[in-house]
Amino acid sequence: xxFRYVIGPDGTVDMADxxxxxxDGLFETMAISxxxxxxxxxxxxxxxxxxxxxxxxxxxxxxxETAIRSTTAGIERGSLKxxxxxxxxxxxYAPPQDPAPVLLLTAQASTDRPAPHISVVRLRQQLxxxxxxxxxKHLCRLEQVLGQQELxxxxxxxxxxxSTRGNVVGGTSRNLFAVLNGKLVTPDLSRSxxxxxxxxxxxxxxxxxxISCVERDILPDELAAADELFMxxxxxxxxxxxxxxxxxxxxxxxxxxxxxxPGFSC
Amino acid sequence: xxFRYVIGPDGTVDMADxxxxxxDGLFETMAISxxxxxxxxxxxxxxxxxxxxxxxxxxxxxxxETAIRSTTAGIERGSLKxxxxxxxxxxxYAPPQDPAPVLLLTAQASTDRPAPHISVVRLRQQLxxxxxxxxxKHLCRLEQVLGQQELxxxxxxxxxxxSTRGNVVGGTSRNLFAVLNGKLVTPDLSRSxxxxxxxxxxxxxxxxxxISCVERDILPDELAAADELFMxxxxxxxxxxxxxxxxxxxxxxxxxxxxxxPGFSC
Numbered sequence: 001x002x003f004r005y006v007i008g009p010d011g012t013v014d015m016a017d018x019x020x021x022x023x024d025g026l027f028e029t030m031a032i033s034x035x036x037x038x039x040x041x042x043x044x045x046x047x048x049x050x051x052x053x054x055x056x057x058x059x060x061x062x063x064x065e066t067a068i069r070s071t072t073a074g075i076e077r078g079s080l081k082x083x084x085x086x087x088x089x090x091x092x093y094a095p096p097q098d099p100a101p102v103l104l105l106t107a108q109a110s111t112d113r114p115a116p117h118i119s120v121v122r123l124r125q126q127l128x129x130x131x132x133x134x135x136x137k138h139l140c141r142l143e144q145v146l147g148q149q150e151l152x153x154x155x156x157x158x159x160x161x162x163s164t165r166g167n168v169v170g171g172t173s174r175n176l177f178a179v180l181n182g183k184l185v186t187p188d189l190s191r192s193x194x195x196x197x198x199x200x201x202x203x204x205x206x207x208x209x210x211i212s213c214v215e216r217d218i219l220p221d222e223l224a225a226a227d228e229l230f231m232x233x234x235x236x237x238x239x240x241x242x243x244x245x246x247x248x249x250x251x252x253x254x255x256x257x258x259x260x261x262p263g264f265s266c
Numbered sequence: 267x268x269f270r271y272v273i274g275p276d277g278t279v280d281m282a283d284x285x286x287x288x289x290d291g292l293f294e295t296m297a298i299s300x301x302x303x304x305x306x307x308x309x310x311x312x313x314x315x316x317x318x319x320x321x322x323x324x325x326x327x328x329x330x331e332t333a334i335r336s337t338t339a340g341i342e343r344g345s346l347k348x349x350x351x352x353x354x355x356x357x358x359y360a361p362p363q364d365p366a367p368v369l370l371l372t373a374q375a376s377t378d379r380p381a382p383h384i385s386v387v388r389l390r391q392q393l394x395x396x397x398x399x400x401x402x403k404h405l406c407r408l409e410q411v412l413g414q415q416e417l418x419x420x421x422x423x424x425x426x427x428x429s430t431r432g433n434v435v436g437g438t439s440r441n442l443f444a445v446l447n448g449k450l451v452t453p454d455l456s457r458s459x460x461x462x463x464x465x466x467x468x469x470x471x472x473x474x475x476x477i478s479c480v481e482r483d484i485l486p487d488e489l490a491a492a493d494e495l496f497m498x499x500x501x502x503x504x505x506x507x508x509x510x511x512x513x514x515x516x517x518x519x520x521x522x523x524x525x526x527x528p529g530f531s532c
Contacts, residue, residue, distance in 0.1 A: 012278035013286060015370045020279060020349065022407035023289035029357070054408070055415055081357065083286065091295070091347065091374070093407060093438055094414040104281045108357070128394030129430055132412055140406030141288035141359060142320070146398055148360040149321055164395055172359055 001057040001101065004087065005067050008106030017102060019085025022093060023140035026050040028082045030197075031235050032107065035076050037068065038263065039234065042197040047084065050136035056086055057101055064103070071105040078109040079235055083139070114236035116259065117251055118157035119243040120171065120229075122220060123150050126164045129191040137194050147172040158231060160220070160244065163192040168218040174231035174239070175199035177213070178223055179254060184213040198232035198264075205261055211254070228252025237264055267323040267367065270353065271333050274372030283368060285351025288359060289406035291367075292316040294348045296463075297501050298373065301342050303334065304529065305500065308463040313350065316402035322352055323367055330369070337371040344375040345501055349405070380502035382525065383517055384423035385509040386437065386495075388486060389416050392430045395457040403460050413438040424497060426486070426510065429458040434484040440497035440505070441465035443479070444489055445520060450479040464498035464530075471527055477520070494518025503530055 006013070018024035028047055031038040044061070051058045072080055087100040125147040133140070143161075151159040151172060158171040168187050170176045175196040177186045184206060189195055203213045223229060229241035229249055238259050240251035258264050272279070284290035294313055297304040310327070317324045338346055353366040391413040399406070409427075417425040417438060424437040434453050436442040441462040443452045450472060455461055469479045489495060495507035495515055504525050506517035524530050 006281060008281050011281040013281060013283075015272060015274050015277040015279060015349070015372065017279075017286070018411075020283070020286045020351070021293070021405070022411050023405055024408060024411050027287070054412070079357070083281070085286070091345070092414070093410040094418060095411060106281065125398060126396065128396040128399070130392065130394040130409065132391060133394070133408060138408055139287070139289055140408050142290060142399060142404055142406050143396065144359040145284075145288050145290050145361060146320070148358070152360060 001099065003059050003063070004100060004102045006102060006104045007067065007071050008104060011104055013085070013102060013104065014088045016088040017085050018087065018089050019083060019102070019139055023138060024054070024095070025083060025085035025139045026054070026056070027084070027137055027139060029234060030080045030082070032072055032075050032078045032080055037072070037080060039197050039201055042200055043234070046137060046195065046197060050138060053132070053136050054138065055095065056084065057099065059084065059103055067103065067105055072107045075107050075109045077111065078107060080105065080107045114239065115157070116239060117242045118231065118239045120158045120160050120241050121151070121154045121156040121245055123147050123159040123161055125150050125161065127161050127169050127192040129163050129165060131191055134191050134193060135189050135195040144172045162220060166219065168220055168223065169193040171231050174233040174236070177202065177230050177232065178218065178226040179228040179252065180222060180226055182227065184211055184254070185218060186213055186215055187218050188215045196232055197234045198237060201263065202232055202238065202258060205258065205264070228254055230255035267365065269325050269329070270366060270368045272368060272370045273333065273337050274370060277370055279351065279368060279370065280354045282354040283351050284353065284355050285349060285368070285405055289404060290320070290361070291349060291351035291405045292320070292322070292403055293350070293405060294403060295500060296346045296348070298338055298341050298344045298346055303338070303346060305463050305467055308466055309500070312403060312461065312463060316404060319398070319402050320404065321361065322350065323365065325350065325369055333369065333371055338373045341373050341375045343377065344373060346371065346373045351405070380505065381423070382505060383508045384497065384505045386424045386426050386507050387417070387420050387422040387511055389413050389425040389427055391416050391427065393427050393435050393458040395429055395431060397457055400457050400459060401455050401461040410438045428486060432485065434486055434489065435459040437497050440499040440502070443468065443496050443498065444484065444492040445494040445518065446488060446492055448493065450477055450520065451484060452479055452481055453484050454481045462498055463500045464503060467529065468498055468504065468524060471524065471530070494520055496521035
């Protein structure tokens with residue numbers, strides 16, 4: 001399979017591209033730090049899982065890394081967005097037998113330092129449950145868009161989104177961790193949400209530090225009693241939640257400790 | 267708000283377009299019959315509902331109709347695809363305050379006559395439930411893509427898709443009607459599925475003919491005992507279901523009668 005590489009920011013895709021027509025593709029947003037992609041193996045791994053789930057061809061590792069290096073050349077600090085689509089096809093949902101996938105890459109320099117603390121409000125917009133689509137970073141993100149639209153009417157940094165079943169999933173663009181009764185927990189994402197790269201890195205680092213993290217269903221009412229709440233995202237790293245609706249929290253020791261770890265500072 | 271019109275088939279969109287990045291947009295696929303868009307007011311109406319639901323600007327009626335006329339000029343029979351996106355924006359799910367939406371139009375001539383009868387198999391791929399997104403024809407269609415991918419491994423014309431709650435929703439690209447104990451029913455689509463233009467036209471025409479149609483939750487097991495099953499879609503019109511998995515059906519009288527109505531023949 002031949003992938004068509006498009007390097008941004010001024011690239012275009014055909015109007016018949018299936019990424020546009022049906023959300024038939026995947027994306028990754030990666031942090032560039034000291035001229036390198038932070039946690040690249042985890043991004044690559046999620047991309048590959050997404051390809052397997054959607055039946056998309058997997059981009060060759062070397063070819064992709066060469067394209068990434070040329071896209072990010074000269075950027076010390078910033079972000080890289082990758083979009084992989086199944087490419088153009090004839091009308092209709094059926095994927096073409098011989099897809100000609102497209103890989104779009106854009107890098108952006110940035111000097112922003114993300115805030116260490118954020119405020120969160122619970123949103124009305126819910127996240128649907130789908131075992132086939134949960135976890136991977138596919139292009140169908142209207143629920144997150146509507147969540148952000150709702151957040152724009154509120155006075156907070158991030159929104160808390162629940163599944164249609166009423167479980168906590170996370171933020172619109174962040175995963176959530178809570179310390180409840182001294183135990184670290186994070187939502188089980190087997191039916192909704194995205195398995196964040198920073199979430200995975202945090203779970204792995206905590207295991208190395210002897211802190212086990214339980215992935216389970218979490219009800220929103222459990223969060224008010226949390227000892228500590230924090231959110232994660234590949235670009236912003238680890239942010240302490242200092243308010244959830246009317247409940248305030250002190251910035252917790254675990255998020256401070258993790259932020260000091262190599263590879264987690266932003 | 268200024269809409270950017272792109273007339274296909276060779277048009278492109280920016281790689282930063284939100285339709286591509288997040289499925290942030292809508293589409294319509296319309297039949298061209300005798301040089302006219304069939305059921306255009308119903309397509310327009312669904313597009314406008316979708317815009318309201320997603321907070322997208324609504325394209326001006328005259329401007330859109332002029333663009334459609336120029337796209338379909340000279341085509342007696344075929345199809346017209348319209349994609350409306352929120353246009354390009356900065357990175358992140360939050361919709362831009364001043365969107366520059368994009369309207370993509372492509373027409374295709376066709377002489378295909380859709381089959382009057384189709385076979386259907388039940389698919390494993392489910393449809394998630396979302397009250398915010400149900401009904402409208404937004405661009406996030408991965409479940410339908412995966413449904414068609416599964417159908418490609420089977421020997422049938424269309425797949426029957428259920429919601430995650432286990433209710434019948436319809437085909438991958440068709441709505442379903444059933445005559446059960448002499449009564450016409452069709453799935454309630456307030457939590458999943460797309461409110462098809464042909465579905466709406468069928469319900470309206472049946473009402474004029476004195477046949478009431480009940481929209482309700484339907485369990486898959488109810489369908490085996492149906493007096494008649496048919497599916498609808500704006501391009502293919504009304505098709506009798508003559509097999510659902512191992513159960514066969516005779517082509518029914520209601521679908522035959524509706525196919526003979528003006529505006530329903532294909």
